[in-house]
Amino acid sequence: MPALPAIAARAEVIRHHRQQGGQVAAVLPVHAPRALLRAYGFLPVEVWGPPGVRTSDGASHLQPYVCSIVRNALSFLLSGGLDATDLILVPHACDSLQGLGSILLDFIKPRQPVVPLYFPRSEGAGAHRFLAEELRRVATRMGEITSRAPAADEILQYVVDEETGDRLLLELHETRRQLPLNNADFYRLVRSREYLPREAFETAARQALAMRHPDSAPGKTLLLSGVVPEPTSLMAALDERQVQIVADDTLCSRRRVCPPGRSSDPFERLSQSWLGGPPDSTRGSSMAARSDYLVRQVAASGACGVIFYLVKFCEPELFYLPTLRKALQRKGVPSVVLEVDLNDALSQQMLTRLDALLEMIP
Amino acid sequence: MNPAAGLAYACNARVLGPAALRAARLHAEWQARGGAGRSPHLAPPLRVAPRCKEMVARHWLEGRYVQGVRKVAWVTSGAPVEFLTALGFYLLYPENHAAICGTARVAVDLAAAAEEAGYSRDLCSYVRTDLGSLFSGRTPVGRLPRPDLLLACTNICQTVLFWYRVLAEHFGVPLVIVDTPFVYGEEASPNSLRYVGTQIDEAIVVAEKVAGRALSARSFERVATRSRRATELWLEILQRNRHVPAPISAFDQFVLMAPIVELRGQAATVDLYAAMLCEVDERIRRGVASVREEKYRVLWDNLPIWFRLRAVAELLAERRIAVVASTYTNAWGELAPYLDPASPRESMIRAYTYPILNRGTGHKLHIMQGMIDDYHLDGVILHSDRSCKPYSLGQMDQRERLTGGLKRPALLLEADHNDMRCYADEQAATRLAAFAEMLEAQR
Numbered sequence: 001m002p003a004l005p006a007i008a009a010r011a012e013v014i015r016h017h018r019q020q021g022g023q024v025a026a027v028l029p030v031h032a033p034r035a036l037l038r039a040y041g042f043l044p045v046e047v048w049g050p051p052g053v054r055t056s057d058g059a060s061h062l063q064p065y066v067c068s069i070v071r072n073a074l075s076f077l078l079s080g081g082l083d084a085t086d087l088i089l090v091p092h093a094c095d096s097l098q099g100l101g102s103i104l105l106d107f108i109k110p111r112q113p114v115v116p117l118y119f120p121r122s123e124g125a126g127a128h129r130f131l132a133e134e135l136r137r138v139a140t141r142m143g144e145i146t147s148r149a150p151a152a153d154e155i156l157q158y159v160v161d162e163e164t165g166d167r168l169l170l171e172l173h174e175t176r177r178q179l180p181l182n183n184a185d186f187y188r189l190v191r192s193r194e195y196l197p198r199e200a201f202e203t204a205a206r207q208a209l210a211m212r213h214p215d216s217a218p219g220k221t222l223l224l225s226g227v228v229p230e231p232t233s234l235m236a237a238l239d240e241r242q243v244q245i246v247a248d249d250t251l252c253s254r255r256r257v258c259p260p261g262r263s264s265d266p267f268e269r270l271s272q273s274w275l276g277g278p279p280d281s282t283r284g285s286s287m288a289a290r291s292d293y294l295v296r297q298v299a300a301s302g303a304c305g306v307i308f309y310l311v312k313f314c315e316p317e318l319f320y321l322p323t324l325r326k327a328l329q330r331k332g333v334p335s336v337v338l339e340v341d342l343n344d345a346l347s348q349q350m351l352t353r354l355d356a357l358l359e360m361i362p
Numbered sequence: 363m364n365p366a367a368g369l370a371y372a373c374n375a376r377v378l379g380p381a382a383l384r385a386a387r388l389h390a391e392w393q394a395r396g397g398a399g400r401s402p403h404l405a406p407p408l409r410v411a412p413r414c415k416e417m418v419a420r421h422w423l424e425g426r427y428v429q430g431v432r433k434v435a436w437v438t439s440g441a442p443v444e445f446l447t448a449l450g451f452y453l454l455y456p457e458n459h460a461a462i463c464g465t466a467r468v469a470v471d472l473a474a475a476a477e478e479a480g481y482s483r484d485l486c487s488y489v490r491t492d493l494g495s496l497f498s499g500r501t502p503v504g505r506l507p508r509p510d511l512l513l514a515c516t517n518i519c520q521t522v523l524f525w526y527r528v529l530a531e532h533f534g535v536p537l538v539i540v541d542t543p544f545v546y547g548e549e550a551s552p553n554s555l556r557y558v559g560t561q562i563d564e565a566i567v568v569a570e571k572v573a574g575r576a577l578s579a580r581s582f583e584r585v586a587t588r589s590r591r592a593t594e595l596w597l598e599i600l601q602r603n604r605h606v607p608a609p610i611s612a613f614d615q616f617v618l619m620a621p622i623v624e625l626r627g628q629a630a631t632v633d634l635y636a637a638m639l640c641e642v643d644e645r646i647r648r649g650v651a652s653v654r655e656e657k658y659r660v661l662w663d664n665l666p667i668w669f670r671l672r673a674v675a676e677l678l679a680e681r682r683i684a685v686v687a688s689t690y691t692n693a694w695g696e697l698a699p700y701l702d703p704a705s706p707r708e709s710m711i712r713a714y715t716y717p718i719l720n721r722g723t724g725h726k727l728h729i730m731q732g733m734i735d736d737y738h739l740d741g742v743i744l745h746s747d748r749s750c751k752p753y754s755l756g757q758m759d760q761r762e763r764l765t766g767g768l769k770r771p772a773l774l775l776e777a778d779h780n781d782m783r784c785y786a787d788e789q790a791a792t793r794l795a796a797f798a799e800m801l802e803a804q805r
Binding site: 061062063066092094095096098099100102103105106107108116118120121122123124125126127129130133135136235275281284285286287288312313315316318319320322323325326333346 | 426462477480481482484485486516519520521523524525528530531537539540543544546547551553554556557560561564586723724725727746748751752754755757758759763771776
């Protein structure tokens with residue numbers, strides 16, 4: 001398979017941005033207001049864990065029944081992993097992230113300012129107004145931190161630019177079958193959206209899209225659902241078995257690619273965009289909307305089976321799981337659940353279950 | 363109204379059932395006078411306790427026959443319900459139902475039915491208990507009425523949002539969500555309060571449609587007045603425990619709190635708590651202590667361990683430890699000042715935005731510090747409840763500050779409010795014994 005265009009590593013990107021005099025914002029899952037952060041001079045770098053950190057630091061603040069994304073993020077912060085960042089943004093994606101945000105603000109009080117962001121769960125017109133105002137509040141706070149005051153037009157331009165980035169990300173997902181990339185490389189590319197400046201991501205995405213080849217016929221095909229494709233050894237295992245992930249439904253990637261907003265007010269526009277995004281567990285979408293969406297994704301991509309790659313203790317995802325699996329079953333689509341802790345290797349037992357799924361699909 | 367349902371309701375929920383429950387209450391009162399089942403370490407239950415039990419039992423009895431007679435709403439424990447009560451809805455609290463199952467020790471069997479249906483054991487045990495009850499049709503209360511409306515308010519957790527999504531899918535009825543943005547700092551933003559207000563307005567419109575009638579301002583105010591009064595009385599009852607020795611324990615409160623949760627806004631609830639307050643005052647005058655030889659006074663944080671309520675109370679009382687206050691029971695009293703019957707809508711916005719679970723971990727520490735002073739407490743038991751992350755997260759830092767700055771022994775007790783499989787009797791007994799030793803050493 002052709003090689004993936006070079007993508008700079010996270011640490012390298014952060015170092016380069018700081019050398020240019022820029023500031024870095026650590027953004028916890030799920031919704032990152034990239035455009036706002038960029039407008040105030042921050043490079044948004046998302047923190048999904050990360051895996052493989054020393055968790056003992058976080059263990060003195062969080063109980064063992066908290067998911068490893070939250071536990072690792074806190075451990076990473078406490079062990080100095082976020083020292084190169086100037087702001088910590090904590091979106092309210094679940095009760096555990098709510099708890100983490102609160103502990104950071106009330107007890108740990110890191111050097112960096114901590115800014116929470118509440119994502120509304122109701123569906124009325126009030127939710128849109130609330131979110132637009134909430135984003136304004138976050139922007140005001142960033143203005144206080146940076147002493148910058150970008151004009152509305154300037155912020156709008158960042159919003160529009162990030163929409164282009166999202167459009168390219170969507171295109172990568174939608175043309176996945178034609179991209180001659182193995183699973184590991186594909187996910188390395190799409191997940192670079194978590195930390196690359198939009199301009200750099202666009203370059204990498206366009207290079208990859210230029211590699212499209214109509215004959216890139218995969219072997220067995222699957223849809224990957226879940227939170228985040230970590231541990232990444234799953235990708236290596238799939239590549240070894242010549243299985244291609246042809247559709248993505250992970251929280252960290254496709255599931256938060258939102259359609260562009262319409263308003264000329266940047267906050268309204270961002271709110272419209274986010275609230276118009278794919279049905280999602282962390283937003284508390286209806287069971288029907290979430291399962292219809294997943295079934296449609298499977299049908300559109302031609303995936304023959306689904307892997308639910310879940311992080312243990314992720315309550316939002318676990319609640320939807322029985323409904324989603326039932327909906328897939330009705331359509332004759334087999335699925336498997338692999339529940340992991342970010343710090344554990346993919347066990348032999350899980351690989352056996354993966355193989356059992358593969359035996360069921362043509 | 364369905365005539366057959368109406369007849370069954372009138373006979374069973376209004377005449378025969380209440381008569382049987384009244385007889386059971388009289389029997390319980392007679393037994394209590396004779397001293398049956400008394401603990402050597404604990405004061406007998408309040409005389410009003412059988413009346414409280416009868417009231418709650420009548421409510422669940424009504425639920426068995428209410429289908430087709432009154433509109434039914436299933437609601438979360440922190441939901442704004444005054445308008446539903448004013449519209450004549452029968453309110454069912456799945457959380458209370460799950461707690462009843464926990465106390466009756468049938469929760470694990472029910473949870474197993476939910477787990478078989480694919481719901482993970484890592485989900486809240488209340489949810490698993492109730493979904494298991496729904497899927498299996500088994501319940502210790504006889505029968506649960508099918509909802510006409512679901513109302514979930516996120517002021518206690520996000521779990522209820524997902525839980526009610528499952529219920530909405532199962533029953534195919536309207537779900538109203540009142541989403542209350544988490545209050546990280548001192549005050550909720552005007553934006554948050556406006557958002558909550560808009561949703562309450564929308565909820566009223568949906569509820570009126572389901573009820574088939576408009577909300578009367580007079581009824582709304584009347585219910586809000588009763589809610590406020592009951593909440594005030596409840597808070598007064600709790601605050602009587604500032605007296606040394608404490609007249610009732612937090613374990614009593616866990617049982618006696620059912621009406622303030624599920625029958626808030628009803629005249630009978632106000633009467634019950636007024637009578638309870640009188641009896642608590644009488645205990646203080648007579649020097650009756652909830653723990654006979656009270657030596658140490660402690661705070662309980664988080665939900666109780668429903669299936670070991672009595673065992674934990676006895677275990678502590680044996681060591682002369684009285685659990686005199688609880689952040690959990692306090693949560694249903696501390697919002698009394700926010701409820702203003704003259705403007706029920708506006709006051710509901712604040713009252714239902716500010717519950718302890720919708721506020722930061724620092725706020726909860728502040729509340730605990732205040733309770734330590736007000737109730738003259740020697741230590742704190744923090745129930746690290748595997749099934750309740752919003753309540754439990756932050757406890758490790760809170761414990762550090764309680765033991766450090768305040769020099770109060772604080773125990774982190776790992777358990778679960780409903781799932782017995784997450785609780786080890788021996789381990790808990792050892793931990794509580796060690797805690798008792800810490801209290802002794804502190805003196």
